[in-house]
Amino acid sequence: MAHDDSSGKDLAATSSGLDGASTGTAVATTDAGHAEADGGLAVIATDTFANPGLPATRHRATDLDPKKARTAQRAVYTLFYISIAGSIFALAAYMAFPITDDLASVRLNSVFLGLGITLALMGIGLGAVHWAKSLMSDEEGEDIRHPVRGTEATRTAAVQIFDEANKESGFGRRTLIRNSLIGALVAFPLPAVILFRGLAPEYNNPAALLETTMWKTGTRLTLDPSGLPVKAADVTIGSAFHIIPEGLNDTPDRLEQKAKAAVLLMRVNVADLKISPGRETWNYDGIVAYSKICTHVGCPVALFEQQTHHLLCPCHQSTFDVNNECEVIFGPAKRALPQLPITVDSEGYLIAQSDFTEPVGPSFWERS
Structure with a gap:
């Protein structure tokens, strides 16, 4: 049976044209010196140009x-x-x-x-x-690259x-x-x-400056910065207070003394406290006081986690366990926070039993 295959020939011609364009065989050279593909798919420049060189120097007024x-x-x-x-x-x-x-x-x-x-x-x-x-x-200059030789x-x-x-x-x-x-x-x-x-420290023995603070027997614990004394009844379980010694605001070297004597006061359940021998009387009904100065590099430890009873130093994330006498549980600090022994006076106000029993602040001050 006879049939017309013109459509098939057209399709073959179209396919052949596409193949030629894709392989680069159907390329015509123009009079302008360019090679361009059928259908305008690609243009390849063959012209060359001379190196224009450096532009002329524009002299400054000072030149x-x-x-x-x-x-x-x-x-x-x-x-x-x-x-x-x-x-x-x-x-x-x-x-x-x-x-x-x-x-x-x-x-x-x-x-x-x-x-x-x-x-x-x-x-x-x-x-x-x-x-x-x-x-x-x-002036513009031109450096010619050459091998580096020690001749x-x-x-x-x-x-x-x-x-x-x-x-x-x-x-x-x-x-x-x-x-x-x-x-x-x-x-x-x-x-x-x-x-x-x-x-630089003014003394050859900086540790001596940190061995004593304003705390002494009978000194009341007062709020920072108001200086109001704190009663034991006002400290509830889970609470924390920033504490300074009574009379600190009236001293001429207030900032220096505060840098050593600042304290954090907290109250936890007595049953949760792990107390080492000799410290049985250092807390009062679960109320404990620890130095606020981190034993790493001396930053202020100011964050108290109420649920975990942890103290956190914001500078380098040293973490101290209040229930376990502020022992280090995380971070670069190597020593527990010094504890301030406290009790109450006849009026119910919290007072210090003595000064800290060890130097406050960074541990490296103690090293010789």
Whole structure:
């Protein structure tokens, strides 16, 4: 039987055209020098172009006018001198405005010390940037890569490079800029040296400073910061209070004394307490008091987990078990929090039986 297969031929032709485009066989070259596929599927450029090279140098005003170059030079070393003045001002501010118990002294010290350090930093930074942008060589250069060899020729070339860099920067020729920069770099670290020196202990035996606090026999436990005394009846199970010794707010070195004597007061069930021999009378009906100063690096332990009876230091997550005499159960601390022996007076107020029986604060203070 006869039939028309024209549709089949069209389909074959279409398939062949697609195959040719996909394999790159059906490609026509145009007059413009491009190769392009049937149907405009791809265009491959065959043109080439010459290397345009580096653009022409646009000289700065300081390159063309010696007067403006001298003005820029004066600006640079003036900024370096400002940096030196800022460093000296920071040193003077540190000594002229010491930090005391008054918060105003903290503000004055921070403001003037910060102002001096800012001037010292900005003077060096702005001077260096202005020097580079206005006075250093602005000519484009081309470095040819070559194997690195420790030959005499290589060393000679290195010397020439350093000599050329010195000439381009003007470091050796512009003595005022060089000397003022050296002076600024020498003066800038001095405030940091003074600040770090202030952190050093004044005594050869820091542990001796932490062996005693304001707590003594009969000292009442008072709330921080109000200074109100605390009665045992006011401390309920699961509660926690931040405690300072009575009279601390009236002492001239209040902050130093508080840093050693701060205490956390809590109440738990007496049956839950694990008491070691010799400490049977250190708590009062489940009320216990422990140093607030972490034995790791001295951060304030301020978080009390009511359900687990754990104390948590927020700095490095050292965790102490209140039920077990604040032994360390997690974290980098290596020593339990010192316990303050407490009892009540005739009026029902909580009082200390004595000072802490061991140094408070970081354990490394005890090491020789």
